[in-house]
Amino acid sequence: MLRFHFSAEDVARTRVAAAPHALWEIAASLHRFQTPAGRWAYAHWYRTARERLRQAGLESAVRQFLLPLYPRASYWPDFLTPLEGVAGLEAGLKAILATPPAQVTAELAALARIRRVPAHLARLPERESRTELVSVLRAYHRAVIEPHEEWMHEGVHTERVRLARHSLDGGTEGLLGGLGPTVRWRHPRLEIGTYPTEHDIRLQGRGLLLIPSYFCWKGPVSLADPALPPVLAYSLHHEPPRPTAGSPSLEILLGRARARVLRATAAGATTTEAAHRAGVTPATATHHTTALRDAGLITSHRHGNSVIHTLTLLGATMLSRNVREAPPGTGS
Incomplete structure (x- = not known):
């Protein structure tokens, strides 16, 4: 179970991201390739994503570089989803490049404790290797995320409206209790019951950033390091693909x-x-x-x-x- 411990100050500082977080969306979309769960909700994306990756010449890079870094598991490195990504893809990629080498080394070691990490990824603490990673992430985003950005922005806007209504009608309990069936607000804690590990994060006045995610499916996700700015990425209420003319x-x-x-x-x-x-x-x-x-x-x-x-x-x-x-x- 994941538990966020709130003070009154943390409640006041809880907010909802205004736009999709590009790097969380990259992470969650890579998880979609690793499981059939939720395929119905992403049917229109699956139909084109693999072909777009093939056309962009990215199949090998995704298989060798990205999937090992973003396993659908209880952990993947925190430096891949920096807070700066709320300002857009390029801001997030810049933050990845600026990550201290010691942090990258420690997080790769944590990943290696649950998954085999290919030897070539051991060079990621070096800036040159992270520059290559950033190039792959940018190309991946352009190929399979960017074509759906308008729809993703619409989904986040709809979610903000929904949460605003819950907050106006039910206060903090209405806001935090409406994030999904596995999320429970039990003052002063927000609890995620399906989390794969036992994890407590004490907000200590920092507040919590809620990140509605298009590609996140079912279980909400947070960062492993409680010292980092607290976030919770969680699944949008999915709208299936819109029908087109000629489909009566x-x-x-x-x-x-x-x-x-x-x-x-x-x-x-x-x-x-x-x-x-x-x-x-x-x-x-x-x-x-x-x-x-x-x-x-x-x-x-x-x-x-x-x-x-x-x-x-x-x-x-x-x-x-x-x-x-x-x-x-x-x-x-």
Whole structure:
């Protein structure tokens, strides 16, 4: 279990990242290659990512350089996801280059205790080797992360709105208790029950940066070193790929208005929000959400005076299969 210990000052200093953290997204996306878990949520990405890596000539570098550094395990080096990445990819890469060699050496040794580390990675404390790593990370990001950035930014924006609503309605408990099914706020601790190790981080006035992550799946992740600026990267509520023109099968199955309401709930929506997004009246939206819930395509739960609708796995699968192979926003 992972536990963050809060003071009143830490509660006041807890904030949510305003944009995707490029280096956390790189790390989590590399984990997606190492497990079938969550494939439905990333179907549109899987269809293109491997081909983009092949076209960019990055397959060997990813296999030999990145996957050994970012194992889907209880640990990977903290220096690969520096706080500076909140300011963008280049700021994060600059921080990797500036990491003290002693820190790199210590973290590679920690990695070697749970995974075999290829001999060529032992040179990473040398700046020249980290310069090569940074070049690979930049090229990887350009090939498989950058094409989806607009959608990722939209997801983070939606999540910030959702958390703001939870905070306004429920205060700290509403904010910190709404991060996912494995996260529990038990004042003065935030507990992540599925964490692979026993880990306590005492915030001691530093606050906590919450990082909504598109490629993080299920279990939230933090840094191993409690002395580093505290962060918690956690999974966004995933919206399946948007349907494109010329894919009418969902409309044929459900009817045009009901299909629009289903899509409107993809990122989570109240009945009023779903009605607005789908272009129908609230009464009509209520009728359709009832039918969709009875069909097992959405689930609904009360939050204050509102009812929030989200997709079930079946509903997400229906939407993800109702798209062309082009990733969102590319058209083709």
